[in-house]
Amino acid sequence: MKLNIVAATLVASLSLAACDQIATGRDLPPPPGPPAPPSPDLPxxxxxxxxxxxNLSNSCRELATLKYDMHACELKQGNPASEEALRTELRDLRWNLDKLTADEASAQCAAQTNALRETPKPRACW
Structure with missing residues (x-):
């Protein structure tokens, strides 16, 4: 019986402490960031x-495909191209896009895709 009273008192005091923290204007911890993007095995x-x-928009998946195609094109031309660097670039891109609204992320992906499409494709990659 005494244990129940002690437990109830402890829970009540912790609850009040949490309310007190909010009431005094202390900063609450920031919400957790987006989950880490997947990191598929190489190649x-x-x-x-x-x-x-x-689950980002089609324009973001199209951008990822285009970036892969450009990477593959570099390899076809005999230029050094790092698989790990591509994976890291795409993961960083995803991490940054996850912080935006869906519409903002889609618009940013579309703009980057359009800019990359303006880059001439070498004949070896056709």
Missing amino acids: MTAAKARLIMG
Whole structure:
């Protein structure tokens, strides 16, 4: 019986302490950030690039595919291109896009895709 009273008193005092923290204007801890994007095994493929974009808009998945295609083009030309760097770039992109609203993320992806499409594609990559 005494244990129940002690437990109830402890719970009540902790609850009041939490209310007191809010009432005194102390800063609450920030909400957790977005979850970490997936990190598929290497070597990268177009499907894995899209997987990193997850449930973002089609324009973001299209951007990931285009970035993979550009990476593959570099490899076809014999230029050094890091699979790990591509994966990291896409993960960083996803992390930043997750902080935006869906409309903002989609618009940003569309703008980046349009800018990349203006880059001429070397003949070896056709």
